[in-house]
Amino acid sequence: xxxxFIERENKTAKVKAKNAKExxxxxxxxxxxxxxxxxxxxxxxxxxxxxxDELRLLSVISGG
Amino acid sequence: MPCKNCLEKPVIKLLNNEQLCKQHxxxxxxxxxxxxxxxxxxxxxxDKVGVALSGGxxxxxxxxxxxxxxxxxxxxxxxxxxxDEGIEGYRDKTLEIAKKYCKExxxxxxxxxxxxxxxxxxxxxxxxxxxxACSMCGPFRRYLLNKKSKELGFTKLATGHNLDDESQSIxxxxxxxxxxISARLGPITGILKDKRFIKRIKPLYLMSEKEVxxxxxxxxLITEFNECPHSSDSxxxxxxxxxxxxxAKYPGTKNAIVTGFxxxxxxxxxxxxxxxxxxxxxxxxxxxxxxxxxxxTIVERLKKNV
Numbered sequence: 001x002x003x004x005f006i007e008r009e010n011k012t013a014k015v016k017a018k019n020a021k022e023x024x025x026x027x028x029x030x031x032x033x034x035x036x037x038x039x040x041x042x043x044x045x046x047x048x049x050x051x052x053d054e055l056r057l058l059s060v061i062s063g064g
Numbered sequence: 065m066p067c068k069n070c071l072e073k074p075v076i077k078l079l080n081n082e083q084l085c086k087q088h089x090x091x092x093x094x095x096x097x098x099x100x101x102x103x104x105x106x107x108x109x110x111d112k113v114g115v116a117l118s119g120g121x122x123x124x125x126x127x128x129x130x131x132x133x134x135x136x137x138x139x140x141x142x143x144x145x146x147x148d149e150g151i152e153g154y155r156d157k158t159l160e161i162a163k164k165y166c167k168e169x170x171x172x173x174x175x176x177x178x179x180x181x182x183x184x185x186x187x188x189x190x191x192x193x194x195x196x197a198c199s200m201c202g203p204f205r206r207y208l209l210n211k212k213s214k215e216l217g218f219t220k221l222a223t224g225h226n227l228d229d230e231s232q233s234i235x236x237x238x239x240x241x242x243x244x245i246s247a248r249l250g251p252i253t254g255i256l257k258d259k260r261f262i263k264r265i266k267p268l269y270l271m272s273e274k275e276v277x278x279x280x281x282x283x284x285l286i287t288e289f290n291e292c293p294h295s296s297d298s299x300x301x302x303x304x305x306x307x308x309x310x311x312a313k314y315p316g317t318k319n320a321i322v323t324g325f326x327x328x329x330x331x332x333x334x335x336x337x338x339x340x341x342x343x344x345x346x347x348x349x350x351x352x353x354x355x356x357x358x359x360x361t362i363v364e365r366l367k368k369n370v
Contacts, residue, residue: 030309031312032273032311032312033308035274035277035278041075042075042076042278042282044074044083058277058281058288059289060274060289061289061291061304
């Protein structure tokens with residue numbers, strides 16, 4: 001399971017997925033709207049994830 | 065697969081499927097913004113550029129890149145201008161980021177507040193009126209940016225509008241049959257040669273919101289992304305979601321909307337150039353299409369608490 005923090009909703013989720021693309025698919029998050037951060041580094045949606053990895057999905061939507 | 069240009073780990077896959085590492089993405093981003101500035105002649109010799117700074121990712125990115133260009137070629141001046149609407153828990157936070165950035169980078173920051181200019185904060189105005197926040201805030205902010213930019217002697221006002229913002233505006237105006245408003249869009253605005261309007265320039269015109277966020281994150285310009293608590297433009301939000309859904313399914317959609325629009329923009333400007341006669345507001349003398357400008361109309365309404 002991957003631990004995911006969704007910044008915009010200030011929510012966490014545990015998801016069974018092999019990469020961030022699957023995570024976003026399961027959580028119904030449009031990849032256009034977030035940066036994917038692992039260990040404070042940006043990663044690609046297709047990069048492989050391991051059990052217990054911590055992901056942060058940072059919202060890129062403008063604040064006005 | 066490594067970065068297209070080196071062996072480093074990629075952080076982004078571009079539309080053409082090329083992958084770039086952190087350093088090469090930063091280089092790609094800066095080059096593309098510089099090309100936008102050059103190709104559309106956004107900044108010229110002897111310009112005094114005001115950068116509209118909110119302290120968010122877009123405006124900080126614009127300011128950092130325009131400052132970098134200024135330090136390199138030294139033929140124009142820059143200052144920053146910020147509007148403090150009075151939104152507790154949001155603008156106070158982003159203004160602190162703005163002040164810190166300007167101080168560290170030796171940039172003059174001019175701050176104007178709704179409280180000083182209109183008599184109260186946005187938060188307080190909203191307690192007394194049925195108006196929606198964005199319907200009041202948008203005109204107020206545009207009004208102050210234009211008026212104060214003139215007073216400060218700016219020749220151009222740079223804003224953080226990106227590819228996403230522009231593609232949304234184009235689609236919104238199209239769906240609502242407001243093409244004369246679209247005629248005012250583009251990387252450099254203004255179809256009217258009117259000294260009362262500061263020309264607004266958009267250096268991030270061709271950069272997607274996600275690319276801007278990546279750049280701001282990688283350069284450490286921002287650590288968290290803030291969103292206005294009053295944000296209520298649900299129409300724009302719906303158009304944004306629609307375009308993002310299309311982009312995810314058909315990559316390149318935003319780019320196509322904007323580049324297609326740029327193709328027809330000269331025709332639009334030609335068509336509408338005589339259809340917006342500008343008067344001067346009877347109360348404040350700022351340019352207006354009506355006898356009393358939108359801002360003064362709102363101020364009068366607020367005095368009556370409606």
